[in-house]
Each structure stands twice: as C-alpha cells, then as structure tokens.
Amino acid sequence: MLLKLQKHLNQNLPFLQDKKLLLAVSGGIDSMVLVHLFQKLNYDITIAHCNFGLRGDESDGDENFIKDYASKNNIKIFVTHFDTNKYALDFKLSIQLSARQLRYNWFYDLMKEKQLDYLLTAHHLDDSLETFLINLSRGTGIEGLTGIPQQNDKIIRPLLPFSRNEIEEYAKENNISWREDSSNASNKYLRNKLRHDVVPVLKSLNTSFMDSFQDTLIHLQQTQSLAEDASVLVYKQVVTEKENQKHININELKRLPNYKAYLYQWLNPFGFTAWYDIYELSDSQSGKQVLSDGYRLLKDREYLILEPIEEPVTNVYEIPEGITEISQPFPIRLISVNKTLKKIENNAIYVDAATLKFPLFARKWQEGDYFCPAGMKGQRKKVSKYFKDEKMSLSEKEKTWLLCSGDQVVWIINKRADERFKVTSQTTQILKIEVL
C-alpha cells in the first residue's frame, strides 16, 4: 500500500510534497493508517484531534491514545475539546451537523494560525462506494455517483483509491493499533445498512469489484466533465444574455437532437420542476409561460425568455420598537421570554434585546452582505459564501430574507442566527423572534 500511495501522490497530488499537512485523526483505523503512511513517506505532518465529549470516558480514551501515539512517534499534535451537546442546543442543530461545524471551523482556524497548507482526511474507496449507494437510494444525477472528491479547496483525501480491505491489511502488517471509530456518524443507519447488506453482495459477485468500481468512478467523472463542457459550449451558441434576462433561441435549440437535456441542465438551477410543460413550451404560442419559485420562462416568438419574477412591492419591511407582530413580508412575532427553549426550532431565534437597534428591517439579501455565523467566534462570513456552502439554488437564495438591525444581519431567517446578538450570561432581556 505504501508504494501504491507513493505513486498515487506523485501522479495526482505532487503539490503536497514540502507542504505542511494537518491530518484529521479520530483514532480509528482509517486515520491511524493515514498517519502511519504519511510519516513513513516523510511528509511534514501535524495531527489534529477533536474530543467531542459525546461518549464520556471513551472519548477521553481516544484522546489519550492519540496523544500517546504522537508523543512516541514524535509527531506534532493539537487537541481540542468541544461541548457538542451544548452547541447543538444553543444553535438548534443536530449533533452530527454540530460536530461537523465545530470540527471544520477548528481545523481551518488551526491551519491559519499555524500556517499549515492542507488538511488531510482518511476517506477511502469504500466511503465513496457507500456515498454512491446512498445517493442512488435517494435518487440522483451523475454528480451523486462520482464518489467523494479528491480535493475541496484545502481539504485533500489521499486515501480515496484504497479500499477498506487494503487499509485493514496495511494496519495488520504494520501492527498499527486503533480505537473503534465512531466519528463517522453521518447517515449512520443508512450507511451501516449498505455497508453490511449491500456492499458484501457486490464484492461477492466480482472478486476485483473495488478495482472495477474505481474505474467506474473515473469514467463517470470524465463523462461529467464532458457534459459540463457541452452545456457551456451550446449555451454560448443558443443563449443571449440581456440584463437580467436570458434569451434562448428556439430554432437553434431545436436543431439539437437532445435539446431537452440542455434545457434541463440550464433551467434546473433556477428551481424549475415542470419539465414536461417546459419541453412543450417551445411549441406553444407566444405569451405562454412556466413558473418556478422565483423565475419565469416565457415563450416570446422565437425565444424562450428566462427572467426573475419581480417582487410586487418594496423589498424592505420595517419593524418599529414595541411592535410585537408584523404581517409583511410574512407573519413575524417578537416576544420577551424568560429563557431560551432547549428544543430545536428552525423558525425562531433568541436574542439579547439590548443588542438590537430599532427599527429592525426584514429585507432580501444583497451582494456584499456579511454576517457573523452563530458558533463561529465572531468570524465574518459573506452571506453569499454561506449560501454557496449550503449548496443553495439560485431560487432558494432569492427567496431568502434577512432580519437586520441597522446594517447588521441578526438572522438569515429560518436558516442561521448571528453570533453578535446571541443570549449570554449577561443578558437581562431575552427576545424571541419567531416566524409564524
């Protein structure tokens, strides 16, 4: 495995050489093998371990195990503790999402602070296969079948070409010890069901199944990149952009034998779902239209015109001090409460009333807006970046409202609160703001 990894790194990740690498290590077999391999290959590595405090002594046992290992093997290490349960309650998130946010925020902070270049995680080929099957079970497009990406920004997954089996063999051959890894909690039921009931059958049908699967992933990735090229190339030929309108030339479009595939590719990001109506539209009379949540596709002589549906009235709604309920743009109630509720509510936030400057405003998001996401220690983040990270579609973005205090964002409504207005131990008046 060492030689195969070395070859893989030289061919596909040559830029990692001489870089400072942070390795996310839970103490499970995958991450312990990751550490062992990268130490053997003489990379400049640092271990990062999160103790999420979710399994009491067991969590502490993991932490001590890794600290021990690092000290015996002379590897730099950073460890942090999270009160994951509290974070989940405070920010009304699931444990899984909380652990994820805490972990990646800390990794990024650490990389910045210690001037490390990349974060390495131990995802492997079986993880890709499980992801493939999870997405298949839910319904997907090619994007759900191309496996876990090798690189996302500064996160690199160098073990993706290796199967769980190879990792287990390497651990055995090199007498590597590990702790049972329970960090992989995401989709636990689904993942375990596929891991134990489906994957073994597939492997039993073809002894070199995992190799074949890797080739399958590469072929699908290539097909995806070609399809994206076609979409862009044909878009340039067929579509003219005019201010906020896109004019699709119907004659040019219908010369393509597979024009429906292009319409799907272009219109899907705008929230359209009525594909049969859309495919019919090019043969309909002028003036007919199909609507999505936020967009209109209009037949106008030789064109299909895509444009945003305008808001009928002004986009800013004022909430003066003392008002406890407004009805526009949708019903919002503001009430004083004694304490924050511990159960998760997506449609409400609790804020420190003293931090607000009235009147508040409800308005749509604008380019340039930023906020301080709850739980991120007051770090600023562009709202647009938040939308991107949440993989929101264009029409979802356009439907999103902000609650503002002056020019500060208090709440991306129904999505994320701002750190600056949160309830603390100093808070004397708690305001609950709720979408009804």
Place this chain on the structure above:
Amino acid sequence: MLLKLQKHLNQNLPFLQDKKLLLAVSGGIDSMVLVHLFQKLNYDITIAHCNFGLRGDESDGDENFIKDYASKNNIKIFVTHFDTNKYALDFKLSIQLSARQLRYNWFYDLMKEKQLDYLLTAHHLDDSLETFLINLSRGTGIEGLTGIPQQNDKIIRPLLPFSRNEIEEYAKENNISWREDSSNASNKYLRNKLRHDVVPVLKSLNTSFMDSFQDTLIHLQQTQSLAEDASVLVYKQVVTEKENQKHININELKRLPNYKAYLYQWLNPFGFTAWYDIYELSDSQSGKQVLSDGYRLLKDREYLILEPIEEPVTNVYEIPEGITEISQPFPIRLISVNKTLKKIENNAIYVDAATLKFPLFARKWQEGDYFCPAGMKGQRKKVSKYFKDEKMSLSEKEKTWLLCSGDQVVWIINKRADERFKVTSQTTQILKIEVL
C-alpha cells in the same frame, strides 16, 4: 397502470398508434400484463411465442396456456418450436445465447413475413435496475448505468417506466393468470442474487425508490447525450483527419482543463489501455509513441498522430489442397475426422469437405464482405454488421481474420462459422479446421 401507460405511449411512443405490433410473450407475468394492457388500449397486436423445448411438459404447458389465452381473447398468435439443445451443440453456443439467437431470428422473420411493424417486449424498471447493478458489479461507464434502452431498431420496450410491483398489482386487480417465467435465464445467478439480496435493501431505504431510480436514469441518459455532444464538438476543433491518420493538435487540446477525458473518449475505441503513458505523451519529445493492438499514437511536434499499424507482409495467405498445416498468419491445422465433437470449441470448426474450393485463403476482413452466419437459415449478413452486433472495437475488427473458399467466407476465425459449409447428414468427409 393503464392510464399511466396510455400517457407514456402518447408522450414517448406516439408512432405506435395504428402500427401492427408483435408481442413477445413467454407466458410469464410481465408478458401477460403486456398483452392485457395493449389489448385494452385497442392496439393491433399479434402474439409470438417460442417453445424452446428446454423444460419438457412445462414448456408445452406454457405454449398451451398462451394458445388458450389468445383464442379466448381473440388475439392472433404464432407459435414456433426450437430444438435449442441441438442448436447449442451444433453451433457451439451456450443455451442462453442459442435461445436468444433463435428467438430474435424468428421474430424478425415473422415481422417481415407478416408485415408487422414493431416487436414489443415486457422489460420493466426492475430489469433496468438489475442491469444497472450487474454492470456496476462488473465495472462500467455511464453507458452501463442508463438502463435498458426504450427502443433498439424495431424492438420497443413500452413497460420500462413500470416497476415489477406495479405489474404485479395490475395482474392482481385484473385477475390475470400467468405461468412462472423462466425465459429470463440470462445472468440468472447474478440477477437473482441482486434481485433478492440487494434490491430489497435499496427499496427499504426509500419508499419511493423506484420513482427516484427512474429519475436517476433519465438524468444519466441526458448527461450521456451531453458528453457525446462535447466529444464531437471538441473533436472537430482539435482533430484533423488526413487519409488514415488523425492529427490531434496538442496546443488546442491542452487548453481544455479536462483534456484527458477527451483523449480517453477518442482513443478508447482504438483499443488503447495505457492511459498514463498517453496522458504523458503530449509532453514527451517527438518520436515517442504508445501502441494499442492495431494502432499507434505518435508524438510528432505539435501533434499526436493516430494511425493504424501496418501489416508487415501481404495480407492473404494461401492454403493449397492437401496441406494439413500452415504457420502463417498463425498456425492452422486441417484434418479429416469421423465425427464432429460435441463440446464447445471456439478455435475449431467442422465443415463438409465437399463444399470447399481449394486453395483456401486466410485474409483480413474487407468492407463489403458478407457471410451466411451458422444457424441463420442461409440468410446473408454483412461481416461489418456482425462486428457491430457483437459490439467489437475497431482494433478487434482489424485483428479478425477470415477463412475463405474462393470469395465465400467459410469462417470468421475463432468467432462464427458459415452455414453453407456445415456438416449435414449428407456429408461424407468431415474436415476439422483448427487454430493451434
């Protein structure tokens, strides 16, 4: 299901209306539901049933069941009997492939003779899912994940959008009887394993799994068509064809961020497999080359030149009468034998010596060659069509030799014998021709 099928036919297969349809009916639940639906929808249908004689009384029971059904419901019907075991032995084919050849040859003959327009089969969504999983288990590209095609020439599969479950419900609601269907013998072990061990798990994870899967198939088909467009569009920009050479402009090529995907797409049909070497070649010095079985990819200044590897000597080798062995183009032995051997040998044929005209010739295939495939009642078929049906790659085609008697093809060597030279009850001298 009737209404959904009607809508599906109107939207996707409107041309079937007023056509004469031949329905392939085994007597199993799928094909009995197919007949019931198309009769209810008042299409002009004729039943075709093959009795393969593989299960004795059971096969005859199926036949009688369908004849009964057709007569009671006033549906035209044709039935034929095959000695499938004998055919398999005579032509050294598996039972599965024999049944397939016999079936489709007869269907096509029948359609021609009775002036029927299309053949309808009862393949459904679960068949597509099983095919998806079979191909996944073997390793595949997107072409293996897009399900069973709705139409292949004159063969139409109108039940593809319907799950086995929907078919079973329809059969129950309409009191349709059927015989247990054992015609679906292809990949029986694999298919059953997936049907019983994998598919139920996937369905248990998502109650609307089959609907999701159908959407997945449509998305993948669209992606595939876009990828093909990109391959063609970019080929036109980057490749110049000169006689039998293709010149790939390296500078143009490498402007594409995903140029490897294009190289793969273009070169894969020519039998190349050393992808890493090929990807390196564009940066190598002039004169370097990568070979496939039959083709050369040569770096020549700003170009990668693809060309066939020339045969070093003449392409026609004579086999005079009385000669029992030749060594060129490869060792072939001709011996008289008393009887044909019953076990399958790919590398030998038995012919009636009296039908041969010496000298025989071994030569490569040429455009325009035709033969009479063994088992097809003396019907002529272009060799190129045979290659296409067998899904042979360009380089496989170019490596294929023919054994000829005058200008008649005796044997597509190691692949398919010709009907005209076969051993019959009148044969007095049997010649075994064998590749050593």
